[in-house]
Amino acid sequence: MPTTGARVEVRNLTKRFGGFTAVDDLSFNVEPGRITGFLGPNGAGKTTSLRMLLGLVRQSAGTATIDGQTYRELDRPLTVVGSALEATNFHPGRSGRDHLRVLAATIGAPDSRVDELLELTGIPAAARKNAGGYSMGMRQRLGLAAALIGDPRLLVLDEPANGLDPEGIRWLRGFLRHLADEGRTVLISSHMLQEVEQTVDDVVIIANGKLIKEGTVGDLRGAATSIVRTTDTESLIGALRVADVEAVVREDGGVVAQTEDLRLIGDVALRAGVPIHELRPLAADLEQLFFSLTEGTNRNLGDAENQPAPVMTDAVDGHEGANL
Numbered sequence: 001m002p003t004t005g006a007r008v009e010v011r012n013l014t015k016r017f018g019g020f021t022a023v024d025d026l027s028f029n030v031e032p033g034r035i036t037g038f039l040g041p042n043g044a045g046k047t048t049s050l051r052m053l054l055g056l057v058r059q060s061a062g063t064a065t066i067d068g069q070t071y072r073e074l075d076r077p078l079t080v081v082g083s084a085l086e087a088t089n090f091h092p093g094r095s096g097r098d099h100l101r102v103l104a105a106t107i108g109a110p111d112s113r114v115d116e117l118l119e120l121t122g123i124p125a126a127a128r129k130n131a132g133g134y135s136m137g138m139r140q141r142l143g144l145a146a147a148l149i150g151d152p153r154l155l156v157l158d159e160p161a162n163g164l165d166p167e168g169i170r171w172l173r174g175f176l177r178h179l180a181d182e183g184r185t186v187l188i189s190s191h192m193l194q195e196v197e198q199t200v201d202d203v204v205i206i207a208n209g210k211l212i213k214e215g216t217v218g219d220l221r222g223a224a225t226s227i228v229r230t231t232d233t234e235s236l237i238g239a240l241r242v243a244d245v246e247a248v249v250r251e252d253g254g255v256v257a258q259t260e261d262l263r264l265i266g267d268v269a270l271r272a273g274v275p276i277h278e279l280r281p282l283a284a285d286l287e288q289l290f291f292s293l294t295e296g297t298n299r300n301l302g303d304a305e306n307q308p309a310p311v312m313t314d315a316v317d318g319h320e321g322a323n324l
């Protein structure tokens, strides 16, 4: 059954701890039916912002609303918002299943809902054991099950990929997509854009508590380009320009053409009699972009450690790793 997702509006949200401004005049929207990545380096203010959205911390200024209401104003909050802010706060001596049963009881949901969620999150057997023995990945899954107990229209997850193995991350990606496809609003935080770039539709990037960028992942990637290598860059660029394709030489001698049409580039080169040694699409290096946007803003590090991250060129094509 389709679910109507809840829309989040954050306006001029500010949080000061004494003289320190953790969240600074932050405004953004989170739309239903989409997965939004709330991104920023460690200490950027993500958790504090999410805690304000969930009514756990009182803001110094501004508003954060869910379909126009603050969390505190919501009638049956667990049916509107499900959240998992920390994966570690389960009582170690109680089973995961018991945790969920207590939660289910508070909203009048039957025990069958608990079993359904344990199946859905892939921990039906483990949930009978005490939470104290859970791996980080299992705690994440239990946290997700707890967040879903009230069948919420908005899901808020703080660093949900932490502690999951590559298979778990793949599973989570599909799971979140399914929830968004049902119409729900999904908001997940991460300190690595690269970690969530395959999962999210929209991004909200913050640094030092301030908004740096808001848009779709497509916007962030920018126009599609290709990389071509040849011994005769000048002739190739000239021929591409005649074919209405803008092209420039990179520092490493590769030619970056403003098109993803590899066949067109190959045909142009052939007609111009230029040999091609390499030809492939050039994926936007989102990791590098993220570092350059948030460079040197990790407030959890001292100055000595807070150096700009090393710049990687052309590293994203075929990059490996367990990305959400």
Ligand SMILES: Nc1ncnc2c1ncn2[C@@H]1O[C@H](COP(=O)(O)OP(=O)(O)OP(=O)(O)O)[C@@H](O)[C@H]1O
Pocket: 017, 020, 022, 040, 041, 042, 043, 044, 045, 046, 047, 048, 049, 191, 299, 300
């Ligand atoms: N209760 C508090 N008192 C004082 N400072 C705080 C408090 N809570 C958070 N901060 C500071 O506010 C800043 C933002 O913290 P926050 O946890 O929101 O960042 P974050 O983006 O979630 O980072 P991380 O990825 O490390 O969790 C940090 O510098 C943190 O030390």
